[in-house]
Amino acid sequence: MENSTPKRMFFTKGVGHHRNRLQSFELALRDAGIEKVNIVTVSSIFPPDCKIISREAGEKQLKAGQITFIVLARESTNEPNRLVSAAIGLARPKDSKQHGYISEHHAFGETVKKSADFAEDLAATMLASTLGIELDPDVAWDERKQVYKVGTRLFVTRGIAQSARGHKKGLWTTVLAGAVMLLE
Numbered sequence: 001m002e003n004s005t006p007k008r009m010f011f012t013k014g015v016g017h018h019r020n021r022l023q024s025f026e027l028a029l030r031d032a033g034i035e036k037v038n039i040v041t042v043s044s045i046f047p048p049d050c051k052i053i054s055r056e057a058g059e060k061q062l063k064a065g066q067i068t069f070i071v072l073a074r075e076s077t078n079e080p081n082r083l084v085s086a087a088i089g090l091a092r093p094k095d096s097k098q099h100g101y102i103s104e105h106h107a108f109g110e111t112v113k114k115s116a117d118f119a120e121d122l123a124a125t126m127l128a129s130t131l132g133i134e135l136d137p138d139v140a141w142d143e144r145k146q147v148y149k150v151g152t153r154l155f156v157t158r159g160i161a162q163s164a165r166g167h168k169k170g171l172w173t174t175v176l177a178g179a180v181m182l183l184e
Contacts, residue, residue, distance in 0.1 A: 006069065006181035008051045011059030011088060013162035013177040021076055024172035028074070032176060033059045037068040042181070044071060044126070046092050046100035050181075061182055069183075073104035073119070074176040077166040085110045085175045087121030087161035091127035094154060101126040102179050116159035119177075124157045131155065 012034060017026025029035040033055065062068065073086035076133050092100030103113055103122035131154055162175040 004183060005047050006050050006060055006183055007047075007063075008053050008058070008182040009046070010053050010055050010180050010182075011158075011160040011178070012055050012058070012180060013086070013091075013160055013175075014130070015162055015164045015173065015175050017167045017171045017173050019171050021078070021172040021174070024076060024174040025074065025176070028174040030174045032178065034062065034068070034178065034180060035045035036064040037062050037066050039072065040067055040069050041072045042069045044102045044104070044123075046090060046102050046179075047181075048097050048099050053182075058180055061184070067172060069181040071102045071104055071179040071181075073178070074174060075108070076174040077108070078170055078172045079166045080164040080168050080170055083109050083111070083163060084166065084173060084175050085112065085115035085161055085163035086175045087112075087115035087119035087159055088115070088177045088179050089121065089123035089157065089159045090179065091120070091123035091155050091157045093127065093131070094156065100128075102156065104177075106175075106178045110163065112161045112163045115163060116161035119161065120157045120159035122141060123159075127155055146152070 014032030018024040
């Protein structure tokens with residue numbers, strides 16, 4: 001790979017239920033629209049000059065069998081009614097020439113909002129520290145979010161999450177959220 005820096009990225013999420021854990025993951029990938037690619041999980045850097053596109057536009061660019069980089073969060077359970085969630089958070093500088101951070105979070109017992117907020121907070125905290133902004137970890141996320149939203153607003157954040165209750169008949173339930181990176 002000559003230049004493996006992603007040029008575009010999209011967010012997706014999905015849920016799947018099946019008697020086999022692996023197949024519930026496959027169904028979650030299908031629900032997320034990324035079942036036909038070979039996934040390589042990567043860590044948490046949002047590349048400079050990377051454009052965020054819609055899920056629909058991103059899915060159209062995927063080719064069966066291609067190697068696809070993704071920051072992936074996933075969780076599974078086969079316990080009836082157990083709440084599982086997976087979330088991705090993004091914090092990116094207003095200056096597109098700088099890199100940002102992507103965080104992944106997976107949990108039991110958390111709603112979509114709680115998981116998405118937590119992942120967004122993780123990414124914001126990582127980026128804020130590199131920009132020299134102190135976010136007090138003992139203050140609630142909603143309050144800390146206001147710290148960088150006022151004044152110069154050096155960066156923006158967002159989150160995506162999927163949650164589901166374990167299948168009532170004990171089938172495996174898998175949830176996932178991902179930031180899919182496209183090289184071309």
